[in-house]
Amino acid sequence: MRKELEVILNSTHDAMIAINKYGVITLFNKAAEYLTGINKDYALNREVEKVILNTRLNYILETGDFELNREQDLGNIKIITNRMPVKNEKNEVIGAVAVFRDITEIQGLSNQVNNLKEMQSMLEGIFYATQDAISVVDKNGINLMINPAYTRLTGLSEKDIIGKIATADIAEGESIHLKVLETKSRVKNTKIKVGPNRKEVIANAAPIIVDDELKGSVGVLHDVSDIMKATDELNLAKKIIRSLEAKYTFEDIVGNNILLKEAIEKAKKAADVPATVLLRGESGTGKELFAHAIHNASDRKFNQFVKVNCAALSESLLESELFGYVEGAFTGAKKSGKKGLFEQASGGTIFLDEIGEVSSNIQVKLLRVLQEKEIIRVGDTESIDIDIRIIGATNMDLEKAVEEGNFREDLYYRLNVLPIIIPALRYRKDDLGDLVYNSTRKLNQEYGRAVNDISDEALEILKKHDWPGNVRELENIVGRAIINMRLNENKIEKSHLPKITEKYKENMNMNIETRKHEQSFEELNEILDSTEKEYITKVLDENKGNKTLTAKILGISIRSLYYKLERHGI
16 A cells, blocks of 8 residues: 555655654655755755755744745745645644645646645645644635545535535524635634534634635634643643643731741741641631742742642542553553653642541541652552642641541651641731732722722721631731722722621730740640630531531531530530
């Protein structure tokens, strides 16, 4: 078959040159030898730009565009050429082809090929090989060509389409071909439904212009269901994990409270060493912000930062995501297996949020990672070395969990190498002004406002609130206040604030900066525990003992709520 193809290519009047994705010549037929004066044996397996000095095949390779009916000088002769990309079934450009002929001695030949039938014969091989659904119409909008991929996608055969008007395949929407013929411009990303099954597709089309004269249109259809499937899979992956470059630094942490500054200084020291960090604090205090900042201040900042919410995944899914798996590890496993996040993030940082929620089985595996710096994929027996920095975060009382046997003691000590306590907002109310300003700065862009101040009266109201939801709750309150403001107002007043708890607790209004020198962290934890117990009891009573609703309002998992209820004896 290859021999027969070679005979056909060498017998054709048209010269042909093809390159692979590396720009290396893979096809150079006899007509090409004759027209260029270059020996085939010299040309094959060489970079095309070193053989044909003014070639544009590399441009086609890079852009994936078509160049049809272009004139080109080859020294003593002039040729007219068509250049086309070669794509695989994934629509990836894997090569490029140039088809050309000598027009030097042809009298009266225009600078462009004006016969679409001739173009059809030159492009036929690529046209029928591509996995893109393609159709071609003439200047009157009559269908001339469709390829097999078009038939598979639309359910329409050549008999249904060829010789008929461009609207013949349209079930809903307007014909992109007719739009192109009307405007002489490209039409991009148009949603239409085609064929008897009303298949939803994304359509693109471009004009065919010869010697400044419109000769027809070429259209490409893409199956929306494939795009939607890929989008859904991507969205699902984003919900499960977020793999990203760390985008926050210590400059993004707002506040001058002495407890916050102490946490920041400790975090900066942690960034300078490769030790494991455990961020501790209530939900909404900014643990993820600290994790980003530590990574960006470390020598790993140019490598990947991966965040995993351990509480959002089932045990089996979390295990396969973190450690990866080999072929046949479980039903539905990919044939080639899969790298886990620890492998993918090797050289960088992995942030394990809600690490206190992981199961005992995964706790054992995490301990191995921390002790041996190696992982074993699900279904495998061989270990894989990794170089990774782990930052954990939790709002759980790990010490209590260890006492109750819900968290391994050896893992606790491995994680708690560098603990950093991030203070709750109710203990840093002196930062409220700065935090409100920072929130308005972000929300102004989102809401199209210009809010830049808050009245003393409004700020005093905020200072009387306990802030169980911490900074996250404050941002919510500020956002609602901005929505309540008129477009021309730029200062948040008391009237703009939504109704929030204004009960003022004396022990919550203490001067932390003064008391910091008089109290130890043990005393601070006692205050935290007392306040937490009081607030949980209050919310639980208001919801008539409904634990699920209480956990939702508190912004914690139901499992965390049960731990807290047991710990406080509620």
